[in-house]
Amino acid sequence: xxxxxxxxxxxxxxxxxxxxxxxxxxxxxxxxxxxxxxxxxxxxxxxxxxxxxxxxxxxxxxxxxxxxxxxxxxxxxxxxxxxxxxxxxxxxxxxxxxxxxxxxxxxxxxxxxxxxxxxxxxxxxxxxxxxxxxxxxxxxxxxxxxxxxxxxxxxxxxxxxxxxxxxxxxxxxxxxxxxxxxxxxxxxxxxxxxxxxxxxxxxxxxxxxxxxxxxxxxxxxxxxxxxxxxxxxxxxxxxxxxxxxxxxxxxxxxxxxxxxxxxxxxxxxxxxxxxxxxxxxxxxxxxxxxxxxxxxxxxxxxxxxxxxxxxxxxxxxxxxxxxxxxxxxxxxxxxxxxxxxxxxxxxxxxxxxxxxxxxxxxxxxxxxxxxxxxxxxxxxxxxxxxxxxxxxxxxx
Amino acid sequence: xxxxxxxxxxxxxxxxxxxxxxxxxxxxxxxxxxxxxxxxxxxxxxxxxxxxxxxxxxxxxxxxxxxxxxxxxxxxxxxxxxxxxxxxxxxxxxxxxxxxxxxxxxxxxxxxxxxxxxxxxxxxxxxxxxxxxxxxxxxxxxxxxxxxxxxxxxxxxxxxxxxxxxx
Numbered sequence: 001x002x003x004x005x006x007x008x009x010x011x012x013x014x015x016x017x018x019x020x021x022x023x024x025x026x027x028x029x030x031x032x033x034x035x036x037x038x039x040x041x042x043x044x045x046x047x048x049x050x051x052x053x054x055x056x057x058x059x060x061x062x063x064x065x066x067x068x069x070x071x072x073x074x075x076x077x078x079x080x081x082x083x084x085x086x087x088x089x090x091x092x093x094x095x096x097x098x099x100x101x102x103x104x105x106x107x108x109x110x111x112x113x114x115x116x117x118x119x120x121x122x123x124x125x126x127x128x129x130x131x132x133x134x135x136x137x138x139x140x141x142x143x144x145x146x147x148x149x150x151x152x153x154x155x156x157x158x159x160x161x162x163x164x165x166x167x168x169x170x171x172x173x174x175x176x177x178x179x180x181x182x183x184x185x186x187x188x189x190x191x192x193x194x195x196x197x198x199x200x201x202x203x204x205x206x207x208x209x210x211x212x213x214x215x216x217x218x219x220x221x222x223x224x225x226x227x228x229x230x231x232x233x234x235x236x237x238x239x240x241x242x243x244x245x246x247x248x249x250x251x252x253x254x255x256x257x258x259x260x261x262x263x264x265x266x267x268x269x270x271x272x273x274x275x276x277x278x279x280x281x282x283x284x285x286x287x288x289x290x291x292x293x294x295x296x297x298x299x300x301x302x303x304x305x306x307x308x309x310x311x312x313x314x315x316x317x318x319x320x321x322x323x324x325x326x327x328x329x330x331x332x333x334x335x336x337x338x339x340x341x342x343x344x345x346x347x348x349x350x351x352x353x354x355x356x357x358x359x360x361x362x363x364x365x366x367x368x369x370x371x372x373x374x375x376x377x378x379x380x381x382x383x384x385x386x387x388x389x390x391x392x393x394x395x396x
Numbered sequence: 397x398x399x400x401x402x403x404x405x406x407x408x409x410x411x412x413x414x415x416x417x418x419x420x421x422x423x424x425x426x427x428x429x430x431x432x433x434x435x436x437x438x439x440x441x442x443x444x445x446x447x448x449x450x451x452x453x454x455x456x457x458x459x460x461x462x463x464x465x466x467x468x469x470x471x472x473x474x475x476x477x478x479x480x481x482x483x484x485x486x487x488x489x490x491x492x493x494x495x496x497x498x499x500x501x502x503x504x505x506x507x508x509x510x511x512x513x514x515x516x517x518x519x520x521x522x523x524x525x526x527x528x529x530x531x532x533x534x535x536x537x538x539x540x541x542x543x544x545x546x547x548x549x550x551x552x553x554x555x556x557x558x559x560x561x562x563x
Contacts, residue, residue: 191525191526191540194523194524194525195523195524195525195540195541198523198524199523201524208469211469211470212468212469212470214470215470216470216473217473217501222470309503310496310497310498310503310526311496311526312494312496312505312518312525312526312527312528312539313525313526313527313528313538313539313540314539315539316539317525317539317540327541330523330541330555331541331542331555333555334553334554334555336557337557338555339522339523339555339557
């Protein structure tokens with residue numbers, strides 16, 4: 001229906017110069033259409049011209065992207081971590097798809113297929129270890145990216161939506177970690193999911209949520225099916241959607257510089273995002289790729305023991321490192337209703353964190369807001385100290 | 397064919413119909429230039445259309461979401477409710493150890509403490525991990541968050557809110 005779309009520049013109908021008077025006396029006014037291809041005189045290859053004729057509308061978009069610049073200053077180093085998170089996510093998509101070729105998400109087959117994959121399939125061990133390590137590094141990069149954006153106050157006006165989409169991406173990343181953890185169907189996975197899905201129960205009405213998460217009252221094969229479908233269908237879909245928004249916003253709004261850097265002349269210059277910054281990003285990605293391979297080969301994760309719903313939880317069980325702080329809170333709060341208070345504190349803290357662009361008014365007026373820097377440091381210190389305490393008690 | 401325009405009533409279409417193909421959508425009668433055409437658009441009618449489509453859409457959405465929510469809530473499993481059940485031989489539980497058995501819908505730990513058998517729930521009241529019998533300390537302990545219970549199910553220490561049901 002392009003001929004009825006007044007906005008279509010590539011419409012095939014040529015503009016009619018003369019009014020056409022038909023038999024019925026209906027007047028057809030001249031329709032003014034934009035030149036379907038205003039770039040037709042530009043020098044491009046034959047293939048380029050083919051696309052240009054059809055998609056001339058994207059040329060201004062490409063020109064716009066070419067203009068994007070990244071400020072260079074003392075803290076520019078921290079700009080690379082979002083891109084690294086994206087790189088590890090791409091590794092996850094590729095390795096995840098490879099793992100799915102052999103993995104069977106049922107209680108009877110999950111663990112066996114997981115072992116088969118690692119012991120029989122060529123390079124199966126590598127694919128699984130890369131998936132596991134890349135997941136850890138993706139979470140780590142997302143943490144670093146989030147805290148560096150926080151301390152540089154990049155969330156301030158006009159980038160509030162970037163912070164909000166980023167926060168949701170952070171939650172989705174943790175969701176990936178949590179749902180993927182059960183899939184090997186080994187003992188540690190079983191009890192990690194048992195505890196994780198039990199948590200909503202402490203809140204009123206939580207039993208209903210637990211029932212939905214588990215597909216029943218207990219962690220069973222139904223839970224495995226649910227976690228699998230969420231891990232490989234729902235979360236990737238949501239993540240791609242939000243990631244598109246997040247990346248579109250950074251293209252439109254540009255990279256944020258810390259407050260006052262522009263005014264005090266601390267920005268040493270700007271570099272083009274395409275291709276200069278992207279090329280530097282790619283160096284980081286290559287280092288990241290090397291790091292994954294190194295960790296996968298020299299520090300492979302364990303295969304574990306098949307989950308048995310009638311065996312006691314293994315001694316020294318603990319979640320993945322990125323849940324250690326919350327794990328310790330659940331342990332520490334041993335007074336009556338401790339879990340409920342722990343969940344409440346975590347939810348409140350997360351809510352405050354989420355809405356910080358709207359709470360930090362000073363930053364939005366390009367004024368320094370040391371209170372929020374201190375709040376950020378307290379969050380970071382809480383996470384690091386509690387994580388270290390778990391490390392000190394349980395080891396790696 | 398999308399109707400671009402500004403026909404106040406469908407009967408105008410009839411007038412158009414004399415030898416004129418309907419693909420002349422977007423034309424305005426009596427020589428009105430297109431730019432002024434919007435003046436005659438009946439916005440009231442258009443918003444009525446939006447209300448109708450929106451209303452029906454909302455009704456369809458609700459009646460679609462309801463079965464979806466019902467679908468993801470798993471059906472309740474039926475358990476037989478026995479008061480007594482032979483779960484295994486006493487010799488299945490070696491001396492000074494504990495073993496977990498399924499009893500109705502519950503998981504139960506049978507503890508053999510120097511030949512004396514006792515049974516209580518095996519599901520930690522804190523966050524639902526399965527406990528084990530710690531023979532060295534002569535107590536039931538949960539590896540997940542460090543809950544400790546006496547053999548009788550009473551709380552010794554830890555984050556757990558309730559005692560165990562003793563069987």
